[in-house]
Amino acid sequence: MKPISEVIAITAQVTEKNLPSRNRNVQSEYRKQQMVHATLDCIDRYGLSQTTLANIAKTAGVSQGNLIFHFQNKENLLNQALLAHNKEYTTNWQTAFESAQKTPIAQLCAIIQAAFKPIVCNRKKISVWYAFWGESRSIPWYLEVCGRQNKEFSGTLLTICQQFDDSALSPESAATSIEAMIDGLWQSFIIGPRGFTRQQALATMFELVKVIYPNETRYIDSVLTEYLI
Amino acid sequence: MKPISEVIAITAQVTEKNLPSRNRNVQSEYRKQQMVHATLDCIDRYGLSQTTLANIAKTAGVSQGNLIFHFQNKENLLNQALLAHNKEYTTNWQTAFESAQKTPIAQLCAIIQAAFKPIVCNRKKISVWYAFWGESRSIPWYLEVCGRQNKEFSGTLLTICQQFDDSALSPESAATSIEAMIDGLWQSFIIGPRGFTRQQALATMFELVKVIYPNETRYIDSVLTEYLI
DNA sequence: GTCTATACGGTGATAGAC
DNA sequence: GTCTATCACCGTATAGAC
Numbered sequence: 001m002k003p004i005s006e007v008i009a010i011t012a013q014v015t016e017k018n019l020p021s022r023n024r025n026v027q028s029e030y031r032k033q034q035m036v037h038a039t040l041d042c043i044d045r046y047g048l049s050q051t052t053l054a055n056i057a058k059t060a061g062v063s064q065g066n067l068i069f070h071f072q073n074k075e076n077l078l079n080q081a082l083l084a085h086n087k088e089y090t091t092n093w094q095t096a097f098e099s100a101q102k103t104p105i106a107q108l109c110a111i112i113q114a115a116f117k118p119i120v121c122n123r124k125k126i127s128v129w130y131a132f133w134g135e136s137r138s139i140p141w142y143l144e145v146c147g148r149q150n151k152e153f154s155g156t157l158l159t160i161c162q163q164f165d166d167s168a169l170s171p172e173s174a175a176t177s178i179e180a181m182i183d184g185l186w187q188s189f190i191i192g193p194r195g196f197t198r199q200q201a202l203a204t205m206f207e208l209v210k211v212i213y214p215n216e217t218r219y220i221d222s223v224l225t226e227y228l229i
Numbered sequence: 230m231k232p233i234s235e236v237i238a239i240t241a242q243v244t245e246k247n248l249p250s251r252n253r254n255v256q257s258e259y260r261k262q263q264m265v266h267a268t269l270d271c272i273d274r275y276g277l278s279q280t281t282l283a284n285i286a287k288t289a290g291v292s293q294g295n296l297i298f299h300f301q302n303k304e305n306l307l308n309q310a311l312l313a314h315n316k317e318y319t320t321n322w323q324t325a326f327e328s329a330q331k332t333p334i335a336q337l338c339a340i341i342q343a344a345f346k347p348i349v350c351n352r353k354k355i356s357v358w359y360a361f362w363g364e365s366r367s368i369p370w371y372l373e374v375c376g377r378q379n380k381e382f383s384g385t386l387l388t389i390c391q392q393f394d395d396s397a398l399s400p401e402s403a404a405t406s407i408e409a410m411i412d413g414l415w416q417s418f419i420i421g422p423r424g425f426t427r428q429q430a431l432a433t434m435f436e437l438v439k440v441i442y443p444n445e446t447r448y449i450d451s452v453l454t455e456y457l458i
Numbered sequence: 459g460t461c462t463a464t465a466c467g468g469t470g471a472t473a474g475a476c
Numbered sequence: 477g478t479c480t481a482t483c484a485c486c487g488t489a490t491a492g493a494c
Contacts, residue, residue, distance in 0.1 A: 028459085047364030049278035052487060063461050068489060070459090123366070131363030133419055135276030137356045146420045154422075168443075173436045180413025180433075185405075187412045190362055191375045193383075204409075207402045211440050214397075257477085281469060292479050297471060299477090 032070050032080075035060045039081040044124040048078075048131045082132055082145055085125070090149050092120050097156060104163035105216045108178075108209065109223045111157070115182045116202045126189050154179060167213050174212050181208055202227070261299050261309075264289045268310040273353040277307075277360045311361055311374055314354070319378050321349050326385060333392035334445045337407075337438065338452045340386070344411045345431045355418050383408060396442050403441050410437055431456070 038060030042051040053074055057064040071077040096114035100107045115121065129146075136143040157179055161171040169177065185201040206224055210217050267289035271280040282303055286293040300306040325343035329336045344350065358375075365372040386408055390400040398406065414430040435453055439446050 031459085044366055047278075047367045048276070049280075049364060050367055051278075053489085054487075064488085065462075065490085066460055072489095074488065127363065127366050130359050130365075134356065134360030134363040135278060136359075136419060137273055137352070138276045138279060143420065147422075150420050151422070168440050169436055173433050176414075176417075176433050177410060177437050180410050180417065181406060182413065183416045184409025184411065184413035187416075188405075188409065190365060191372065191379050193376075193380070204402050204405050207398055208406050211397050260477085282471085283469075293470085294472085294480075295478055301471095303470065 028070075031062075033084075035062065035067055035070060035077065036081050036084050039077055040085060040128055041124075043081065043131050044127045048135060051078075079141065082142060085128055085132075086145055086149050089120050089125075090152070092117065093153060104160050105213070105219050107160050108157075109206075109220065111153075111160075112178070112182065112205055112209070113202065113223070113227070116185075116198045116205070118198065121186060121189065121198055121201075123189055126186055130190065164213055164216075166215070169212055177212065178209065181205060199228075257299075260291075262313075264291065264296055264299060264306065265310050265313050268306055269314060269357055270353075272310065272360050273356045277364060280307075308370070311371060314357055314361075315374055315378050318349050318354075319381070321346060322382060333389050334442065334448050336389050337386075338435075338449065340382075340389075341407070341411065341434055341438070342431065342452070342456070345414075345427045345434070347427065350415060350418065350427055350430075352418055355415055359419065393442055393445075395444070398441055406441065407438065410434060428457075 035056065039051070039056050041059050042055045046055060053064045053067055056077070057067055060067070067074075067077060071080065093111050093114045096110045097107060100110035119125075132142045133146065136146070154175065158171060158175040161175040161178070164171070164174075167174055182205065185205060188196050188201065203224070206220050210220050264285065268280070268285050270288050271284045275284060282293045282296055285306070286296055289296070296306060300309065322340050322343045325339045326336060329339035348354075361371045362375065365375070383404065387400060387404040390404040390407070393400070393403075396403055411434065414434060417425050417430065432453070435449050439449050
Protein backbone atom coordinates (compact mmCIF):
# COMPACT_ATOMS: atom_id res chain seq x y z
CA MET A 1 0.00 0.00 0.00
CA LYS A 2 1.12 3.44 -0.80
CA PRO A 3 1.53 6.25 1.69
CA ILE A 4 -1.41 8.60 1.72
CA SER A 5 0.59 11.52 0.44
CA GLU A 6 1.46 9.54 -2.67
CA VAL A 7 -2.13 8.47 -3.19
CA ILE A 8 -3.25 12.07 -2.97
CA ALA A 9 -0.74 12.96 -5.66
CA ILE A 10 -2.03 10.19 -7.91
CA THR A 11 -5.62 11.20 -7.32
CA ALA A 12 -4.92 14.78 -8.31
CA GLN A 13 -3.03 13.68 -11.36
CA VAL A 14 -5.78 11.39 -12.57
CA THR A 15 -8.43 14.05 -12.01
CA GLU A 16 -6.56 16.39 -14.25
CA LYS A 17 -6.41 13.78 -16.96
CA ASN A 18 -10.16 13.23 -16.71
CA LEU A 19 -10.28 9.48 -16.33
CA PRO A 20 -13.41 8.99 -14.25
CA SER A 21 -13.36 5.20 -13.90
CA ARG A 22 -9.73 4.91 -12.82
CA ASN A 23 -10.23 8.02 -10.78
CA ARG A 24 -13.03 6.37 -8.88
CA ASN A 25 -10.86 3.34 -8.11
CA VAL A 26 -8.04 5.49 -6.90
CA GLN A 27 -10.35 7.59 -4.77
CA SER A 28 -11.79 4.43 -3.29
CA GLU A 29 -8.29 3.22 -2.50
CA TYR A 30 -7.54 6.55 -0.92
CA ARG A 31 -10.65 6.32 1.22
CA LYS A 32 -9.61 2.90 2.42
CA GLN A 33 -6.13 4.23 3.21
CA GLN A 34 -7.71 6.98 5.28
CA MET A 35 -9.67 4.41 7.24
CA VAL A 36 -6.69 2.15 7.78
CA HIS A 37 -4.69 5.15 8.91
CA ALA A 38 -7.41 6.13 11.37
CA THR A 39 -7.48 2.57 12.68
CA LEU A 40 -3.77 2.64 13.45
CA ASP A 41 -4.22 6.01 15.12
CA CYS A 42 -6.90 4.59 17.38
CA ILE A 43 -4.88 1.50 18.27
CA ASP A 44 -2.08 3.80 19.34
CA ARG A 45 -4.29 6.18 21.29
CA TYR A 46 -6.78 3.80 22.88
CA GLY A 47 -5.19 0.36 22.64
CA LEU A 48 -6.72 -2.56 20.79
CA SER A 49 -9.26 -3.21 23.51
CA GLN A 50 -10.74 0.29 23.25
CA THR A 51 -10.50 0.59 19.49
CA THR A 52 -14.10 0.55 18.32
CA LEU A 53 -15.73 1.16 14.97
CA ALA A 54 -17.20 4.31 16.46
CA ASN A 55 -13.74 5.57 17.39
CA ILE A 56 -12.27 4.76 14.04
CA ALA A 57 -15.18 6.29 12.13
CA LYS A 58 -14.90 9.51 14.08
CA THR A 59 -11.13 9.69 13.59
CA ALA A 60 -11.43 9.00 9.88
CA GLY A 61 -14.30 11.45 9.50
CA VAL A 62 -16.61 8.85 7.98
CA SER A 63 -19.64 6.97 9.17
CA GLN A 64 -19.51 3.64 10.90
CA GLY A 65 -21.53 2.06 8.11
CA ASN A 66 -18.98 3.25 5.60
CA LEU A 67 -16.23 1.36 7.40
CA ILE A 68 -18.20 -1.86 7.12
CA PHE A 69 -19.02 -1.12 3.48
CA HIS A 70 -15.30 -1.02 2.64
CA PHE A 71 -13.98 -3.73 4.96
CA GLN A 72 -16.99 -6.03 5.56
CA ASN A 73 -16.15 -6.41 9.25
CA LYS A 74 -13.92 -5.12 12.00
CA GLU A 75 -11.62 -8.12 11.94
CA ASN A 76 -10.71 -7.47 8.33
CA LEU A 77 -10.10 -3.81 9.02
CA LEU A 78 -7.67 -4.66 11.80
CA ASN A 79 -5.92 -7.18 9.55
CA GLN A 80 -5.49 -4.60 6.82
CA ALA A 81 -4.17 -2.15 9.38
CA LEU A 82 -1.54 -4.63 10.53
CA LEU A 83 -0.56 -5.39 6.94
CA ALA A 84 -0.15 -1.70 6.17
CA HIS A 85 1.86 -1.16 9.33
CA ASN A 86 4.05 -4.11 8.47
CA LYS A 87 4.50 -3.02 4.88
CA GLU A 88 5.72 0.39 5.93
CA TYR A 89 8.24 -1.15 8.26
CA THR A 90 9.52 -3.65 5.72
CA THR A 91 9.76 -1.14 2.90
CA ASN A 92 11.78 1.12 5.14
CA TRP A 93 14.62 -1.28 5.88
CA GLN A 94 14.58 -2.96 2.48
CA THR A 95 14.93 0.35 0.67
CA ALA A 96 17.82 1.31 2.92
CA PHE A 97 19.44 -2.06 2.37
CA GLU A 98 19.17 -1.98 -1.40
CA SER A 99 20.42 1.54 -1.83
CA ALA A 100 23.45 0.98 0.40
CA GLN A 101 26.96 0.40 -0.86
CA LYS A 102 27.59 -3.29 -1.46
CA THR A 103 29.96 -3.77 1.46
CA PRO A 104 28.89 -5.62 4.61
CA ILE A 105 29.57 -2.73 6.95
CA ALA A 106 27.75 -0.23 4.75
CA GLN A 107 24.75 -2.52 4.49
CA LEU A 108 24.77 -3.17 8.22
CA CYS A 109 24.93 0.53 9.06
CA ALA A 110 22.22 1.27 6.52
CA ILE A 111 19.66 -1.11 7.98
CA ILE A 112 20.51 -0.05 11.51
CA GLN A 113 20.04 3.59 10.61
CA ALA A 114 16.80 2.72 8.88
CA ALA A 115 15.54 0.99 12.01
CA PHE A 116 15.86 4.25 13.94
CA LYS A 117 14.33 6.59 11.41
CA PRO A 118 11.41 8.64 12.71
CA ILE A 119 8.93 7.05 10.28
CA VAL A 120 9.17 3.67 11.99
CA CYS A 121 10.82 4.43 15.30
CA ASN A 122 8.43 6.54 17.30
CA ARG A 123 6.10 5.98 20.18
CA LYS A 124 3.00 5.59 18.07
CA LYS A 125 4.35 3.04 15.64
CA ILE A 126 5.96 1.00 18.37
CA SER A 127 2.78 1.05 20.47
CA VAL A 128 0.91 -0.45 17.55
CA TRP A 129 3.38 -3.31 17.29
CA TYR A 130 3.01 -4.05 20.95
CA ALA A 131 -0.77 -3.94 20.75
CA PHE A 132 -0.79 -6.60 18.05
CA TRP A 133 1.88 -8.72 19.70
CA GLY A 134 -0.09 -8.64 22.92
CA GLU A 135 -2.92 -10.41 21.12
CA SER A 136 -0.74 -12.64 18.98
CA ARG A 137 -1.43 -15.59 21.21
CA SER A 138 -5.17 -15.50 20.64
CA ILE A 139 -4.96 -14.45 17.00
CA PRO A 140 -2.09 -16.44 15.45
CA TRP A 141 -2.55 -14.66 12.17
CA TYR A 142 -0.99 -11.56 13.74
CA LEU A 143 2.06 -13.60 14.54
CA GLU A 144 2.25 -15.04 11.05
CA VAL A 145 2.44 -11.60 9.49
CA CYS A 146 5.06 -10.35 11.92
CA GLY A 147 6.95 -13.63 11.83
CA ARG A 148 7.32 -13.64 8.06
CA GLN A 149 8.61 -10.10 8.06
CA ASN A 150 10.89 -10.84 10.97
CA LYS A 151 12.33 -13.91 9.29
CA GLU A 152 13.26 -11.92 6.22
CA PHE A 153 14.97 -9.27 8.29
CA SER A 154 16.85 -11.87 10.33
CA GLY A 155 17.94 -13.63 7.17
CA THR A 156 19.27 -10.47 5.59
CA LEU A 157 21.08 -9.52 8.76
CA LEU A 158 22.67 -12.94 9.05
CA THR A 159 23.83 -12.84 5.43
CA ILE A 160 25.50 -9.52 6.12
CA CYS A 161 27.17 -10.77 9.31
CA GLN A 162 28.51 -13.83 7.51
CA GLN A 163 30.53 -11.57 5.24
CA PHE A 164 32.68 -10.08 7.96
CA ASP A 165 36.14 -11.51 8.20
CA ASP A 166 36.80 -11.62 11.86
CA SER A 167 34.91 -10.94 15.03
CA ALA A 168 34.88 -12.41 18.49
CA LEU A 169 31.29 -13.44 17.81
CA SER A 170 30.05 -16.04 15.37
CA PRO A 171 27.92 -14.62 12.54
CA GLU A 172 24.84 -16.17 14.15
CA SER A 173 25.52 -14.63 17.54
CA ALA A 174 26.37 -11.28 16.01
CA ALA A 175 23.17 -11.21 13.97
CA THR A 176 21.03 -12.28 16.92
CA SER A 177 22.68 -9.72 19.16
CA ILE A 178 22.26 -6.84 16.75
CA GLU A 179 18.65 -7.69 16.09
CA ALA A 180 17.91 -8.05 19.79
CA MET A 181 19.60 -4.73 20.47
CA ILE A 182 17.41 -2.98 17.93
CA ASP A 183 14.26 -4.52 19.38
CA GLY A 184 15.35 -3.78 22.92
CA LEU A 185 16.19 -0.17 22.18
CA TRP A 186 12.83 0.24 20.49
CA GLN A 187 11.24 -0.93 23.68
CA SER A 188 12.98 1.87 25.55
CA PHE A 189 10.89 4.33 23.62
CA ILE A 190 7.82 2.92 25.30
CA ILE A 191 8.81 1.95 28.80
CA GLY A 192 12.21 3.54 29.17
CA PRO A 193 13.00 6.96 30.60
CA ARG A 194 11.18 9.84 28.99
CA GLY A 195 14.27 11.59 27.68
CA PHE A 196 15.49 8.68 25.58
CA THR A 197 16.09 9.82 22.00
CA ARG A 198 16.64 8.16 18.66
CA GLN A 199 20.09 9.74 18.54
CA GLN A 200 21.06 8.12 21.81
CA ALA A 201 19.69 4.80 20.68
CA LEU A 202 21.60 4.96 17.42
CA ALA A 203 24.81 5.99 19.18
CA THR A 204 24.56 3.08 21.61
CA MET A 205 23.77 0.77 18.74
CA PHE A 206 26.86 1.80 16.81
CA GLU A 207 29.06 1.58 19.88
CA LEU A 208 28.03 -2.02 20.20
CA VAL A 209 28.69 -2.72 16.53
CA LYS A 210 32.16 -1.30 16.98
CA VAL A 211 32.77 -3.72 19.84
CA ILE A 212 31.55 -6.61 17.71
CA TYR A 213 33.48 -5.55 14.60
CA PRO A 214 36.45 -3.53 15.87
CA ASN A 215 38.04 -3.50 12.41
CA GLU A 216 35.19 -1.36 11.11
CA THR A 217 35.54 1.35 13.71
CA ARG A 218 36.69 3.94 11.20
CA TYR A 219 33.75 3.46 8.86
CA ILE A 220 31.21 3.49 11.68
CA ASP A 221 32.66 6.68 13.11
CA SER A 222 32.40 8.32 9.72
CA VAL A 223 28.74 7.34 9.46
CA LEU A 224 28.08 8.66 12.95
CA THR A 225 29.83 11.93 12.22
CA GLU A 226 27.91 12.37 9.01
CA TYR A 227 24.69 11.61 10.82
CA LEU A 228 25.23 14.06 13.62
CA ILE A 229 26.00 16.95 11.29
CA MET B 230 1.62 -10.40 46.84
CA LYS B 231 2.75 -13.88 47.67
CA PRO B 232 2.87 -16.74 45.20
CA ILE B 233 -0.13 -19.02 45.46
CA SER B 234 1.95 -21.97 46.63
CA GLU B 235 3.13 -19.96 49.61
CA VAL B 236 -0.38 -18.77 50.43
CA ILE B 237 -1.58 -22.35 50.41
CA ALA B 238 1.15 -23.24 52.88
CA ILE B 239 0.15 -20.39 55.18
CA THR B 240 -3.50 -21.36 54.94
CA ALA B 241 -2.75 -24.92 55.99
CA GLN B 242 -0.59 -23.77 58.84
CA VAL B 243 -3.19 -21.39 60.22
CA THR B 244 -5.92 -23.99 59.94
CA GLU B 245 -3.92 -26.31 62.13
CA LYS B 246 -3.52 -23.62 64.73
CA ASN B 247 -7.27 -23.05 64.77
CA LEU B 248 -7.38 -19.33 64.23
CA PRO B 249 -10.65 -18.86 62.39
CA SER B 250 -10.53 -15.11 61.91
CA ARG B 251 -6.99 -14.98 60.50
CA ASN B 252 -7.81 -18.13 58.62
CA ARG B 253 -10.69 -16.40 56.93
CA ASN B 254 -8.45 -13.48 55.92
CA VAL B 255 -5.85 -15.78 54.50
CA GLN B 256 -8.42 -17.78 52.61
CA SER B 257 -9.83 -14.59 51.24
CA GLU B 258 -6.37 -13.56 50.11
CA TYR B 259 -5.95 -16.92 48.49
CA ARG B 260 -9.23 -16.52 46.64
CA LYS B 261 -8.11 -13.18 45.34
CA GLN B 262 -4.82 -14.71 44.23
CA GLN B 263 -6.75 -17.34 42.32
CA MET B 264 -8.73 -14.64 40.54
CA VAL B 265 -5.69 -12.56 39.72
CA HIS B 266 -4.00 -15.65 38.41
CA ALA B 267 -6.97 -16.48 36.21
CA THR B 268 -6.95 -12.91 34.92
CA LEU B 269 -3.34 -13.21 33.82
CA ASP B 270 -4.15 -16.53 32.18
CA CYS B 271 -6.94 -14.93 30.19
CA ILE B 272 -4.83 -11.97 29.12
CA ASP B 273 -2.29 -14.43 27.80
CA ARG B 274 -4.80 -16.66 26.04
CA TYR B 275 -7.29 -14.13 24.71
CA GLY B 276 -5.47 -10.81 24.78
CA LEU B 277 -6.65 -7.80 26.78
CA SER B 278 -9.40 -6.98 24.30
CA GLN B 279 -11.06 -10.39 24.73
CA THR B 280 -10.48 -10.70 28.44
CA THR B 281 -13.95 -10.44 29.94
CA LEU B 282 -15.28 -10.97 33.42
CA ALA B 283 -17.10 -14.01 32.07
CA ASN B 284 -13.81 -15.49 30.82
CA ILE B 285 -11.98 -14.79 34.02
CA ALA B 286 -14.77 -16.14 36.20
CA LYS B 287 -14.90 -19.37 34.22
CA THR B 288 -11.12 -19.78 34.34
CA ALA B 289 -11.00 -19.11 38.07
CA GLY B 290 -13.96 -21.38 38.71
CA VAL B 291 -15.95 -18.68 40.45
CA SER B 292 -18.97 -16.60 39.57
CA GLN B 293 -18.82 -13.26 37.83
CA GLY B 294 -20.47 -11.60 40.80
CA ASN B 295 -17.76 -12.95 43.07
CA LEU B 296 -15.09 -11.21 41.02
CA ILE B 297 -16.84 -7.89 41.50
CA PHE B 298 -17.33 -8.60 45.18
CA HIS B 299 -13.58 -8.92 45.67
CA PHE B 300 -12.33 -6.31 43.22
CA GLN B 301 -15.24 -3.83 42.91
CA ASN B 302 -14.73 -3.47 39.14
CA LYS B 303 -12.84 -4.87 36.19
CA GLU B 304 -10.36 -2.02 36.04
CA ASN B 305 -9.17 -2.73 39.56
CA LEU B 306 -8.85 -6.43 38.82
CA LEU B 307 -6.63 -5.69 35.82
CA ASN B 308 -4.54 -3.31 37.88
CA GLN B 309 -4.01 -5.92 40.56
CA ALA B 310 -3.07 -8.42 37.89
CA LEU B 311 -0.42 -6.09 36.51
CA LEU B 312 0.94 -5.41 39.99
CA ALA B 313 1.19 -9.12 40.73
CA HIS B 314 2.87 -9.75 37.39
CA ASN B 315 5.29 -6.96 38.05
CA LYS B 316 6.01 -8.12 41.58
CA GLU B 317 6.92 -11.59 40.42
CA TYR B 318 9.31 -10.18 37.86
CA THR B 319 10.96 -7.77 40.28
CA THR B 320 11.30 -10.29 43.07
CA ASN B 321 12.97 -12.67 40.67
CA TRP B 322 15.87 -10.45 39.66
CA GLN B 323 16.23 -8.78 43.05
CA THR B 324 16.55 -12.10 44.82
CA ALA B 325 19.17 -13.22 42.34
CA PHE B 326 21.03 -9.96 42.72
CA GLU B 327 21.08 -10.04 46.49
CA SER B 328 22.16 -13.64 46.82
CA ALA B 329 25.00 -13.26 44.33
CA GLN B 330 28.65 -12.89 45.28
CA LYS B 331 29.55 -9.26 45.82
CA THR B 332 31.67 -8.92 42.68
CA PRO B 333 30.42 -7.00 39.64
CA ILE B 334 30.72 -9.92 37.24
CA ALA B 335 28.96 -12.32 39.61
CA GLN B 336 26.14 -9.84 40.13
CA LEU B 337 25.86 -9.19 36.42
CA CYS B 338 25.71 -12.86 35.57
CA ALA B 339 23.22 -13.45 38.35
CA ILE B 340 20.67 -10.92 37.12
CA ILE B 341 21.14 -12.02 33.53
CA GLN B 342 20.53 -15.62 34.47
CA ALA B 343 17.53 -14.56 36.50
CA ALA B 344 16.08 -12.75 33.48
CA PHE B 345 16.01 -16.00 31.53
CA LYS B 346 14.60 -18.26 34.20
CA PRO B 347 11.45 -20.13 33.17
CA ILE B 348 9.30 -18.39 35.82
CA VAL B 349 9.59 -15.04 34.08
CA CYS B 350 10.89 -15.87 30.64
CA ASN B 351 8.21 -17.83 28.86
CA ARG B 352 5.66 -17.11 26.20
CA LYS B 353 2.79 -16.56 28.58
CA LYS B 354 4.51 -14.10 30.89
CA ILE B 355 5.99 -12.15 28.02
CA SER B 356 2.63 -12.00 26.22
CA VAL B 357 1.13 -10.41 29.29
CA TRP B 358 3.78 -7.70 29.33
CA TYR B 359 3.12 -6.91 25.71
CA ALA B 360 -0.62 -6.80 26.26
CA PHE B 361 -0.24 -4.14 28.94
CA TRP B 362 2.42 -2.19 27.05
CA GLY B 363 0.16 -2.15 24.02
CA GLU B 364 -2.37 -0.21 26.08
CA SER B 365 0.12 1.88 28.01
CA ARG B 366 -0.59 4.88 25.84
CA SER B 367 -4.25 5.02 26.75
CA ILE B 368 -3.78 3.95 30.35
CA PRO B 369 -0.68 5.76 31.62
CA TRP B 370 -0.94 3.98 34.94
CA TYR B 371 0.28 0.79 33.25
CA LEU B 372 3.36 2.65 32.18
CA GLU B 373 3.96 4.07 35.62
CA VAL B 374 4.06 0.61 37.15
CA CYS B 375 6.38 -0.78 34.50
CA GLY B 376 8.47 2.36 34.41
CA ARG B 377 9.19 2.33 38.12
CA GLN B 378 10.26 -1.28 38.01
CA ASN B 379 12.29 -0.66 34.90
CA LYS B 380 14.07 2.29 36.42
CA GLU B 381 15.13 0.26 39.40
CA PHE B 382 16.50 -2.49 37.21
CA SER B 383 18.33 0.00 34.99
CA GLY B 384 19.81 1.68 38.03
CA THR B 385 21.07 -1.55 39.51
CA LEU B 386 22.54 -2.60 36.19
CA LEU B 387 24.30 0.72 35.75
CA THR B 388 25.77 0.52 39.24
CA ILE B 389 27.17 -2.89 38.42
CA CYS B 390 28.61 -1.73 35.10
CA GLN B 391 30.29 1.22 36.76
CA GLN B 392 32.37 -1.15 38.84
CA PHE B 393 34.18 -2.78 35.93
CA ASP B 394 37.69 -1.56 35.38
CA ASP B 395 38.01 -1.47 31.66
CA SER B 396 35.81 -2.02 28.69
CA ALA B 397 35.56 -0.56 25.23
CA LEU B 398 32.12 0.69 26.26
CA SER B 399 31.24 3.35 28.79
CA PRO B 400 29.29 2.07 31.79
CA GLU B 401 26.20 3.81 30.45
CA SER B 402 26.46 2.21 27.03
CA ALA B 403 27.23 -1.16 28.49
CA ALA B 404 24.24 -1.04 30.81
CA THR B 405 21.91 0.17 28.06
CA SER B 406 23.20 -2.49 25.69
CA ILE B 407 22.82 -5.33 28.14
CA GLU B 408 19.33 -4.27 29.13
CA ALA B 409 18.29 -3.85 25.51
CA MET B 410 19.70 -7.27 24.68
CA ILE B 411 17.66 -8.89 27.41
CA ASP B 412 14.49 -7.16 26.23
CA GLY B 413 15.21 -7.94 22.60
CA LEU B 414 15.88 -11.60 23.28
CA TRP B 415 12.67 -11.81 25.27
CA GLN B 416 10.87 -10.53 22.24
CA SER B 417 12.27 -13.44 20.22
CA PHE B 418 10.20 -15.77 22.34
CA ILE B 419 7.10 -14.18 20.94
CA ILE B 420 7.81 -13.24 17.37
CA GLY B 421 11.06 -15.06 16.69
CA PRO B 422 11.52 -18.51 15.20
CA ARG B 423 9.66 -21.28 16.98
CA GLY B 424 12.76 -23.21 18.03
CA PHE B 425 14.34 -20.39 20.01
CA THR B 426 15.20 -21.58 23.51
CA ARG B 427 16.15 -19.95 26.77
CA GLN B 428 19.50 -21.73 26.60
CA GLN B 429 20.26 -20.18 23.23
CA ALA B 430 19.20 -16.78 24.48
CA LEU B 431 21.37 -17.06 27.55
CA ALA B 432 24.34 -18.29 25.52
CA THR B 433 24.07 -15.35 23.12
CA MET B 434 23.68 -13.02 26.04
CA PHE B 435 26.86 -14.25 27.69
CA GLU B 436 28.79 -14.15 24.44
CA LEU B 437 27.96 -10.50 24.21
CA VAL B 438 28.98 -9.83 27.79
CA LYS B 439 32.30 -11.48 27.03
CA VAL B 440 32.80 -9.09 24.13
CA ILE B 441 31.96 -6.13 26.34
CA TYR B 442 34.08 -7.33 29.27
CA PRO B 443 36.80 -9.51 27.75
CA ASN B 444 38.68 -9.64 31.05
CA GLU B 445 35.84 -11.61 32.59
CA THR B 446 35.80 -14.35 29.99
CA ARG B 447 36.99 -17.01 32.38
CA TYR B 448 34.30 -16.36 34.99
CA ILE B 449 31.53 -16.21 32.40
CA ASP B 450 32.63 -19.49 30.87
CA SER B 451 32.59 -21.11 34.27
CA VAL B 452 29.04 -19.90 34.85
CA LEU B 453 27.99 -21.17 31.45
CA THR B 454 29.59 -24.56 32.03
CA GLU B 455 27.94 -24.88 35.40
CA TYR B 456 24.61 -23.89 33.91
CA LEU B 457 24.75 -26.40 31.06
CA ILE B 458 25.53 -29.36 33.32
C1' DG C 459 -20.45 5.29 -1.82
C1' DT C 460 -22.13 7.36 2.01
C1' DC C 461 -25.27 8.16 5.41
C1' DT C 462 -28.86 7.23 9.49
C1' DA C 463 -31.55 4.15 12.03
C1' DT C 464 -31.88 -0.02 14.16
C1' DA C 465 -31.48 -4.98 15.53
C1' DC C 466 -28.89 -8.07 18.19
C1' DG C 467 -25.60 -9.95 21.25
C1' DG C 468 -22.35 -9.50 24.67
C1' DT C 469 -20.26 -6.92 28.71
C1' DG C 470 -19.76 -4.74 33.19
C1' DA C 471 -22.11 -4.12 37.13
C1' DT C 472 -26.20 -4.50 40.65
C1' DA C 473 -29.67 -6.82 43.67
C1' DG C 474 -30.97 -10.06 46.53
C1' DA C 475 -31.33 -15.15 48.02
C1' DC C 476 -28.62 -18.43 50.49
C1' DG D 477 -18.64 -14.98 50.61
C1' DT D 478 -20.77 -16.95 46.93
C1' DC D 479 -24.24 -17.61 43.85
C1' DT D 480 -28.09 -16.58 40.13
C1' DA D 481 -30.94 -13.37 37.89
C1' DT D 482 -31.26 -9.27 35.82
C1' DC D 483 -30.38 -4.55 34.05
C1' DA D 484 -28.49 -0.91 31.30
C1' DC D 485 -25.28 0.01 28.05
C1' DC D 486 -22.23 -0.33 24.24
C1' DG D 487 -20.24 -2.56 20.26
C1' DT D 488 -20.77 -4.84 15.78
C1' DA D 489 -23.23 -5.45 11.89
C1' DT D 490 -27.51 -4.89 8.82
C1' DA D 491 -31.11 -2.42 6.13
C1' DG D 492 -32.51 0.86 3.43
C1' DA D 493 -32.78 5.92 2.01
C1' DC D 494 -30.22 9.14 -0.70
